[in-house]
Amino acid sequence: MISTIEKNGITWVNVKSPLKEDIEHLKEKFSIHELISEELSKPTFHPKVDLYNNHLYLILHFSIFNESKGVNKNLEIDFVLGNNFIITVNYEAIKPLEDFAEKCRTDLEFQEKIFFRHSGFLLFNILRLLYQFSIKELDMIQKRIDGVEEEIFAGKEEKMLKILSLLRRDILEFGRAIVTHESVLSSLEKSGVIIFGGEFSPYLREVTSECFKIKNLFANNKDTIESLYDTNDSLLSAKINEVMKVLTIMAFVTFPLMLFSSVFGMNTENTPITGSRNDFWIIVGIMIAGATGMFYFFKRKKWL
Known part of the structure; x- marks a missing residue:
């Protein structure tokens, strides 16, 4: 499905679950390089940034909480940028991106602020939005961690064992998505300056700074979960040992x-x-x- 927003000479094309004909249409309309169109045909596990003539191609993955399944899932977003257009391709629904696109369509004042000068500023706002959403995802994990911590020391170690295992899975999934962003964004800074000029460099550095903040929060949450897991395991082992001690004494008595x-x-x-x-x-x-x-x-x- 293709949706298009145009303002101030800048075009944003958002494509969800692209079909072959969708990619061919975009290739012809925006003169996209053959290698980019091949990449867009299917999702990839590896983030990257490439520069093809005057087009910039960026792949990033973000960890999005799936409410129906109750787990975090890494979803891919592909960006293709020219000076006056940006194409975003996602292979599954990404709610923060859809909400952002809807606001751009319905809020003309907001649209005026976002579609400014060239497509790089639109990319900056989309990336900032996605990283802010990632911080909210980490905040949700932090709330779950706080709840688990209280339950562990309330004597519910067995119940918390499964919940802690799920938390470890979610934080590892989040880490798989975010761990490579810093190096990709570092390359994006260099490529972005080539296309959009040196004045755009501070905006790209701000995005990198947001990513760095998320990596620190992720590391803190990961360490906390691992510590709680070890603590819960120790308390559970102590409880089991106490039961075994009582049974052994009863046997000897x-x-x-x-x-x-x-x-x-x-x-x-x-x-x-x-x-x-x-x-x-x-x-x-x-x-x-x-x-x-x-x-x-x-x-x-x-x-x-």
Whole structure:
């Protein structure tokens, strides 16, 4: 699906799930290089920035939370820029980009501010929007981390084990998307100056600064999750060890009972005590004394 917005001599073409004929149409209309059109036909796992004559080609991935599945998913956005046009291609719905495009269509005052001088300023605003959205995604993860931290120390270690595993998956998925952005944006600064001139360099540096901020927040969240995971694992292990300790002590405390019951249960002719007066109560007394002795021993050793 292709949607187009034009203002002040600048054209923004947003393409969602491009078909072959869509790419051919864009190739003919904007004289896109053959290599770019081939790249646009399918998503790629690798971000990059390339300069083809007067066209700049940029691929970035952003981690977007999928509400229906409850997981973060890395989605690709391709940018093709000329001096007076920008093409964005996404292979799945990216809500912040769709909301931004809708605002550009309906808010004429906002449109006037965004479509300014050349397409580079539009690219700057789109990238800034996406990085601000990424910060919100990290804030959501931070809120989940805070909730998990409270639950861990409330004695809910087993329940938190799965939630922490999901958090680790989401933060790793986020990291896979964002970790290469800094080097790509560094290349974009050099290529952007070639197309749009030196005056555009501060805007590209601001985008790089936003990316650097996100990487720091990501690293902080990742370290926190790993620390909480280790803490939860230690608390869970301590709880399991405590249960095993109690079971072991119970086994040793009841050992005399099993021993004496086995000895006096043997079918022999000369078994001591058996057959004498009050033999049952004597045997029970011996068993209770043995169990009490074991209990006292563990208590004295402070194992109980």
